[in-house]
Amino acid sequence: MPGEFEIIERIRRQVGPPGPGVLQGIGDDAAVLEAPGATLLASSDALVEGIHFHLSYMSPRQVGRKAMxxxxxxVGSMGGRPLFALVTLGLRRGLPEGFLDELYAGLLEMGRTHGTQVVGGDTVTSPERFFIDVAILGVPGEGPPVLRSGARVGDRVAVTAPLGASGAGLAWLLAEREERLPAGARGAAQEAVLACVRAHLEPTPRVQAGQALAACGAVHAMMDISDGLASEVNHVARESGVGIRVRGGDVPVAPEASEMGRLLDADPFPWALSGGEDYELLFTYNPAAEDRVQAALAGAGLRLHVLGEVTRREEGVTLEREGQLHPLPPAGYVHLQD
Ligand SMILES: Nc1ncnc2c1ncn2[C@@H]1O[C@H](COP(=O)(O)OP(=O)(O)O)[C@@H](O)[C@H]1O
Ligand SMILES: Cc1ncc(C[n+]2csc(CCOP(=O)(O)OP(=O)(O)O)c2C)c(N)n1
Ligand SMILES: [Mg+2]
Known part of the structure; x- marks a missing residue:
């Protein structure tokens, strides 16, 4: 079976070039659509039991929150305002009592925080595993939608916060589930464990930051980090027709992920580089306007973390470590890959 990206590429070719009203079709975080009287942003993402979460460690409320x-x-990573959501549920037998109420409490509470209403959906049987898909509709914020394809040579590449806590949290949850936590790890450093687990189970979407970055006028390309930094920089490079150099020493590793590395006797760097599900924003911007980028982030309570620069396409996507340049393949989570 080909991996998810090859499948999407084939679908993209079969669908063909964007038709009337489609400003951005397949290939970005959300589609950008020109409807009569309005520009719309549209996107959907599913969470599947056993692939994205296990109900043994994730509450239905947390599943609802994360799905939203x-x-x-x-939508936030395009600089947009998410307005409406359609929710499709694949329900199986044996789901716990109160499951749906809790799931919807999570969906609605996360939606409300960002002014997004649930307006419809679909409910079907799923024979073995529960799944939830949310389709979302929004509009651009104050700035025009920021695509993956706008990066320019000379841009700086940055993220909205240190990375790796979600990957570290998942590593802990799976080790606990599979009863392979190292002896002595359990009682120790509870704060770091809680912070990583929370980052994984309750990610914060950077909607306000995305809108502010799009509005500041200096950001050329942007996307959210779901599959992992290494994978996403490759997406931006490909869609923009540029190279990207990531400086390993500048990839911000969340302190709680470093602490988790000590507990699990693991290197935290791979969590930051390719663990995924950080849901921080990756963006490129004009260095001459860095003060505007900083101001936009400060308004959203965040700081700028610069980790590399946009280079000519011929240089490819690289990771600089200890003065040496290495190719940086799109390692990260890939559905359907054996
Ligand atoms: N089955 C599909 N049919 C059409 N487009 C798809 C399909 N699956 C994914 N896409 C599109 O491919 C692009 C990449 O998808 P994905 O990697 O899931 O992006 P994201 O990380 O933003 O969710 C998006 O534009 C998405 O809408
Ligand atoms: C049980 C379990 N195993 C592995 C993972 C890791 N994982 C699953 S999907 C994924 C990537 C993000 O999900 P995807 O559906 O690819 O989101 P998209 O890129 O479409 O937004 C990661 C890191 C997980 N969350 N849970
Ligand atoms: Mg997706």
Whole structure:
């Protein structure tokens, strides 16, 4: 079976070039559509039991929150305002009592935080595993939608916060589930464990930051980090027709992920580089206007974390470590890959 990206590429070719009203079709965080009287942003993402979460460690409320959050994140990463959501449920036998009420409490509470209403959906049987898909509709914020394809040579590449806590949280949850936590890890450093687990189970979509970055006028390309930094920089490079150099020493690793590395006797860097599900924003911007970028982030309570620059396409996507340049393949989570 080909991996998810090859499948999407084939679908993209079969669908063909964007038709009337489609400003951006397949290939970005959200589609950008010109409807009579309005520009719309549209996107959907599903969470599947056993692939994205296990109900043994994730509450139905958290599943609801995350299903909404990852979709809000896709609209936020275009600088848009998410307005309406359609929710499709694939329900199986044996779901716990109160499951739906809790799931919807999570969906609605996350939606409300960002002014997004649930307006419809679909409910079907799923024979073995529960799944939830959210489709979201929004509009651009004050700035025009920021695509993956706008990066320019000379741009700086940055993220909205240190990375790796979600990957570290998942590593902990899976080790606990599979009863392979190292002896002595359990009682120790509870704060770091809680912070990583929370980052994984309750991600915060950067909707306000995305809108502010799009509005500041200096950001050329933007996307959210779902599959992992390494994967996403490759997406931006490809869609923009540029190279990207990531400086390994400048990839911000969340302190709680570093602490988790000590507990699990693991290197935290791979969590930051390719663990995924951070839902921070990756963006490129004009260095001459860095003060505007900083001001936009400060308004959203965040800081600028610069980790590389946009280069000519011929230089490819690279990781600089200890003075040496290495190719940086799109390692990260890929559905359907064996
Ligand atoms: N089955 C599909 N049919 C059409 N377009 C798809 C399909 N699956 C994914 N896409 C599109 O491919 C692009 C990449 O998808 P994905 O990697 O899931 O992006 P994201 O990380 O933003 O969710 C998006 O534009 C998405 O809408
Ligand atoms: C049980 C379990 N195993 C592995 C993962 C890791 N994981 C699953 S999907 C994914 C990537 C993000 O999900 P995807 O559906 O690819 O989101 P999209 O890129 O479409 O937004 C990651 C890192 C997880 N969250 N849970
Ligand atoms: Mg997706």
């Amino acid at each position: 959050a990852v979709n809000l994140s896709d």
